[in-house]
Structure formats: C-alpha cells, structure tokens
Amino acid sequence: MISPNRLLIFTRYPVPGQAKTRLIPALGAEGSALLQRQMTEHTLRQIEPLIQTDRCSAEIWYAAGADAENELQQMRDWLGAERQYLSQVEGDLGVKLTAAFQNAFKRGAEKVLAIGTDCPGLGSDRLKEAYQQLESHDLVLGKATDGGYYLIGMKRLIPELFRDITWGTSEVLRQTVAIAQSLNLSIAYLDELSDIDYPEDLPIWHRAKEYKTPLSVIIPTVNEGRSIQATLQNIQEACGEEAIEVLVIDGKSEDDTIAQVQAAGIPVISAPRNRAEQMNLGAQLASGENFLFLHADTRLPAGFPALVRQTLVQPGTIAGAFQLQIAGDLPGLRLVEWGVNRRSHLLQMPYGDQAIFLSAAAFYELGGFPELPIMEDFEMILRLRQRGGIRIVPAAVKTSGRRWQRLGVLKTTLVNQAMITGYFLGVPPDRLARWYRGLDSASRDRPIP
Structure with missing residues (x-):
C-alpha cells in the first residue's frame, strides 16, 4: 500500500x-x-x-x-x-x-x-x-x-x-x-x-558523513605503471578479510597507470601533479574512519588494517607509520634501513615512504597535508608531533629501491639530508623542488619521494 x-x-x-x-x-x-x-x-x-x-x-x-x-x-x-x-x-x-x-x-x-x-x-x-x-x-x-x-x-x-x-x-x-x-x-x-x-x-560534509569502512588507503600516482598493479595486489592480499577502501589519486599519468587501476575495479580520481594536493583530495573523498597514505611503489605488511587500528587506539597517539625495508641488495641499504628505523623510533619522525596513517578526524582538524611542492610529509609529521605521539608499528613496509639504484646509496642519502637541512634553514620549497629535480632527473615524471 x-x-x-x-x-x-x-x-x-x-x-x-x-x-x-x-x-x-x-x-x-x-x-x-x-x-x-x-x-x-x-x-x-x-x-x-x-x-x-x-x-x-x-x-x-x-x-x-x-x-x-x-x-x-x-x-x-x-x-x-x-x-x-x-x-x-x-x-x-x-x-x-x-x-x-x-x-x-x-x-x-x-x-x-x-x-x-x-x-x-x-x-x-x-x-x-x-x-x-x-x-x-x-x-x-x-x-x-x-x-x-x-x-x-x-x-x-x-x-x-x-x-x-x-x-x-x-x-x-x-x-x-x-x-x-x-x-x-x-x-x-x-x-x-x-x-x-x-x-x-566541504568541511560540513566531513563532519556529517558516516564512516563506511574502518580504513581508507589513499595512493597518489604519476606514471606508476611499473608498480601500481603489484601494489594493488599486495593490498588485497595483505588486508585479509577486512573491508577497506582504496582510492587512487592520479596526477595526469601519461603511461598505463590509470588503465591498470581501472582494470582492478578501483576508483581513479584526477588531480594536479602534486602529491600533497593528491593526498588531500583523496582524503576529501574517502569514507574510512582512518586514513593510510601509501606510495605507489610500497608494499604493506600482512594484516595492516589491524595494525593501524591497534596503533591508533594507544593512549596519546595521533598518528603512526611502519618500519622501513628497501628492496634490493645494494651495499649500504641495510644501513639506511637501520638509520631510518632508529630515527623514526627515537625522534618520532617517519617519512612518507613508511605509509603514514592517522584518523580522519585528526587529518581534518590538522587541515591536511600542506600543499608544498616537496617536504609535505616532513612538514605534516612536524605538525602532528605537536599534537600527540607518532608510533612506529613493529612491522615493515617494503619500498622500491629504484632511487637508490638510480643515484647510489650515498648520493641518495646526501640528497635527502640536503633537502631536510635546506627546509630547516628556510630555503623556499619551490627552490628545493627545483634542486631536487636537477639532482634526480627521473623524478620529473612522478611525485618527489
């Protein structure tokens, strides 16, 4: 009736x-x-x-x-x-x-x-x-x-x-x-x-929308055709039976990145070629209670949704990240891993390739990633540290070793430290980004790591 x-x-x-x-x-x-x-x-x-x-x-x-x-x-x-x-x-x-x-x-x-x-x-x-x-x-x-x-x-x-x-x-x-x-x-x-x-x-929508899934994985991409399929497969296998949301935010790729993602049945959202803007856009559209920001060439450990959840419920914790492994057998890579993991634990300073995660509420309260051409993850961590603890999960992500293979372990490490030092000294991010691209020409077709 x-x-x-x-x-x-x-x-x-x-x-x-x-x-x-x-x-x-x-x-x-x-x-x-x-x-x-x-x-x-x-x-x-x-x-x-x-x-x-x-x-x-x-x-x-x-x-x-x-x-x-x-x-x-x-x-x-x-x-x-x-x-x-x-x-x-x-x-x-x-x-x-x-x-x-x-x-x-x-x-x-x-x-x-x-x-x-x-x-x-x-x-x-x-x-x-x-x-x-x-x-x-x-x-x-x-x-x-x-x-x-x-x-x-x-x-x-x-x-x-x-x-x-x-x-x-x-x-x-x-x-x-x-x-x-x-x-x-x-x-x-x-x-x-x-x-x-x-x-x-849009902030009205953030406050009103329901959380449909416990976790949204947000992946910024630019010309990641060599990596994205394996990354998406890894996510599917590593999350087990847990329901998660995956969003790919593409910065106008010119290879087959978009086609590969669409073939996997995952939404692809177009965005400017700037990783901070891409990640912020992904967060605007995500429906998870927590956000995990993943580089397209990084693999997550088994059971990562539970690890994220268990980490964020610890008292005083505002965000977290994983330990780092680097794919490859180049001399010096294990030393780099050791140094990154020690820094992350002691200083609570993980970087973007360690899959930073936090609650949606904390992300919105913070205003998202600062829309810089470089160092957006570094600045985000500095801001997060002022609001709570950043815990490192006792499990590792495995990121591609392509930059270390391309530039060598020593040069890559020196470049990274030069960017951090320049940022602390007040060098404008636009200038740092130009320096970085000049040192690593292959970075011109993808977001700066």
Missing part, C-alpha cells in the same frame, strides 16, 4: 563533468561525481528509518538524458531495483519541481515533500516534522544557509511557488516566501541547514 505521504528525492547519476559541477575546481570532475554518489547514498540511509515504518513512500527523480532506458538501468544498478524511479522533465528546477509535485498529487498523495541529496544534516526526524507541520500549514520550507531551501512541502500543487525564481542564487528562499505570502499561504519553517554546493562547504 502506497502511503499518502510522498517524498520526492531529486538526484542524478554521478557522471564526471555533470555532477556537482561547482565543486569541480576543488575536487575535479571524477571527485565531484564520487561525492555526488556518496551524498546520494548518505541521504537514502538517513531517510530509510522513515520509509521502513511506512510513514511515507519515496520516489527518486533522476536527471535523464538521451538514452533513457540505459540511464534507468544505471540508477537501478546503483541504488537498487526495488526503488521507484521517475525521470525529471526538461526545463529549469521550477519546471522539474512542478511536474514532480503534479505527478504525486495526481496519483493520490496527500502531503508531498521534495528534497535534494546535498544536505547531509537532513534526516528522518526533520522529514517527520515537515509532514506534521503540513497538518496545520499550507507550505513547509527547510531553510538553507545559502539563501535557498533544502526541503519544500505542500498539500496541493501550488505552481506559482516555482515561477519567476532565480534558481541557484541566494534569493531563492526570499522569492519563494514572497510569492507564498502574496497567496496568503501559511508557512512553517524547519531548522536552518547547510547544503554542499561549493568548495568552502
């Missing part, structure tokens, strides 16, 4: 370049589409308690294009075949809303609400309140902080409310209220909430 309370959910299939376009400058086309996917799924989870009690029936109104049959199948494959789907009509938002409300009332609905999927604070309790307010009011509006509304509800079609509105601006709510008042409609308002429309709104 269909409930007389109807909920119209407006969304679209997350196609890169078409979804959440105002966020593309911050997240890229793929990242914005992924966020659209996450927010739609979040909204459906939030309203599910109301649907399951038969207090209302829900319809998903999706943006349709030329291939209607295929688009409907995409929606069903994504959100489930058991839901009811209707395609939005062509026209502006007012035309779409008018058609959807008209359809609902024609099919017997008595109280109808319409919502989007970009307001993470909207849940079942506010929907219940909206239906209750319609018992004694003609119109209910959920005020959005940007001057629009995140919910509109009525007991009969009032098409005037959707005409002559400057959609997408801060005037939407004011104009709607003015029309309602001119029609002598009684209005009820819900608490003000925030939509996620612009890059500056």
Whole structure:
C-alpha cells in the first residue's frame, strides 16, 4: 500500500563533468561525481528509518538524458531495483519541481515533500516534522544557509511557488516566501541547514558523513605503471578479510597507470601533479574512519588494517607509520634501513615512504597535508608531533629501491639530508623542488619521494 505521504528525492547519476559541477575546481570532475554518489547514498540511509515504518513512500527523480532506458538501468544498478524511479522533465528546477509535485498529487498523495541529496544534516526526524507541520500549514520550507531551501512541502500543487525564481542564487528562499505570502499561504519553517554546493562547504560534509569502512588507503600516482598493479595486489592480499577502501589519486599519468587501476575495479580520481594536493583530495573523498597514505611503489605488511587500528587506539597517539625495508641488495641499504628505523623510533619522525596513517578526524582538524611542492610529509609529521605521539608499528613496509639504484646509496642519502637541512634553514620549497629535480632527473615524471 502506497502511503499518502510522498517524498520526492531529486538526484542524478554521478557522471564526471555533470555532477556537482561547482565543486569541480576543488575536487575535479571524477571527485565531484564520487561525492555526488556518496551524498546520494548518505541521504537514502538517513531517510530509510522513515520509509521502513511506512510513514511515507519515496520516489527518486533522476536527471535523464538521451538514452533513457540505459540511464534507468544505471540508477537501478546503483541504488537498487526495488526503488521507484521517475525521470525529471526538461526545463529549469521550477519546471522539474512542478511536474514532480503534479505527478504525486495526481496519483493520490496527500502531503508531498521534495528534497535534494546535498544536505547531509537532513534526516528522518526533520522529514517527520515537515509532514506534521503540513497538518496545520499550507507550505513547509527547510531553510538553507545559502539563501535557498533544502526541503519544500505542500498539500496541493501550488505552481506559482516555482515561477519567476532565480534558481541557484541566494534569493531563492526570499522569492519563494514572497510569492507564498502574496497567496496568503501559511508557512512553517524547519531548522536552518547547510547544503554542499561549493568548495568552502566541504568541511560540513566531513563532519556529517558516516564512516563506511574502518580504513581508507589513499595512493597518489604519476606514471606508476611499473608498480601500481603489484601494489594493488599486495593490498588485497595483505588486508585479509577486512573491508577497506582504496582510492587512487592520479596526477595526469601519461603511461598505463590509470588503465591498470581501472582494470582492478578501483576508483581513479584526477588531480594536479602534486602529491600533497593528491593526498588531500583523496582524503576529501574517502569514507574510512582512518586514513593510510601509501606510495605507489610500497608494499604493506600482512594484516595492516589491524595494525593501524591497534596503533591508533594507544593512549596519546595521533598518528603512526611502519618500519622501513628497501628492496634490493645494494651495499649500504641495510644501513639506511637501520638509520631510518632508529630515527623514526627515537625522534618520532617517519617519512612518507613508511605509509603514514592517522584518523580522519585528526587529518581534518590538522587541515591536511600542506600543499608544498616537496617536504609535505616532513612538514605534516612536524605538525602532528605537536599534537600527540607518532608510533612506529613493529612491522615493515617494503619500498622500491629504484632511487637508490638510480643515484647510489650515498648520493641518495646526501640528497635527502640536503633537502631536510635546506627546509630547516628556510630555503623556499619551490627552490628545493627545483634542486631536487636537477639532482634526480627521473623524478620529473612522478611525485618527489
């Protein structure tokens, strides 16, 4: 039996370049589409308690294009075949809303609400309140902080409310209220909430989103076709039966990196060729309670999700990393490993190739990696040390020895120390990055280690 309370959910299939376009400058086309996917799924989870009690029936109104049959199948494959789907009509938002409300009332609905999927604070309790307010009011509006509304509800079609509105601006709510008042409609308002429309709104999403998995592994890549397949296979084998999330953030690779990652069924998000920006973007889109930042040529130890979890619950711990092994038999590599591991333990100063990990909450509180052209992991560790302990897991990652093979053990060590010394002496990071690339020409096609 269909409930007389109807909920119209407006969304679209997350196609890169078409979804959440105002966020593309911050997240890229793929990242914005992924966020659209996450927010739609979040909204459906939030309203599910109301649907399951038969207090209302829900319809998903999706943006349709030329291939209607295929688009409907995409929606069903994504959100489930058991839901009811209707395609939005062509026209502006007012035309779409008018058609959807008209359809609902024609099919017997008595109280109808319409919502989007970009307001993470909207849940079942506010929907219940909206239906209750319609018992004694003609119109209910959920005020959005940007001057629009995140919910509109009525007991009969009032098409005037959707005409002559400057959609997408801060005037939407004011104009709607003015029309309602001119029609002598009684209005009820819900608490003000925030939509996620612009890059500056993203912290709202971080605070509201649920953790879907215990751990997100975030891998920045640039031309890592020689390494990435083995890295992804290692992650799959080393995590055992634990559910984790893997995100690859690619800095415009020119080899087959992207094709290899996509063949493994893992999302690839495009980003600028800067490892700090890539890792920050990955964190913006990740849904794990904890983040692990992994270099594309580094292998994780067996059972690493449990090791991360066990480390971060230790009192006073804000972050962690693994001991380091370097692949290869070059003379001096074992000495380098010993020195790195001693430094990490004694000074709490691991570097990025040791797979730094921390909670999502700590990452957001810190503001992410400083977006430097070099030394971003070093600066991140300095900031973390001011807030808590950094523990080293008694298990090792194994990183590629390609830099040591290319430059030699002594030269690689001297270059690394020169970068650290220069950074401490206040040499601008841009200049350090140019020096580094001059010393290691092969680094020009991938992020600086």
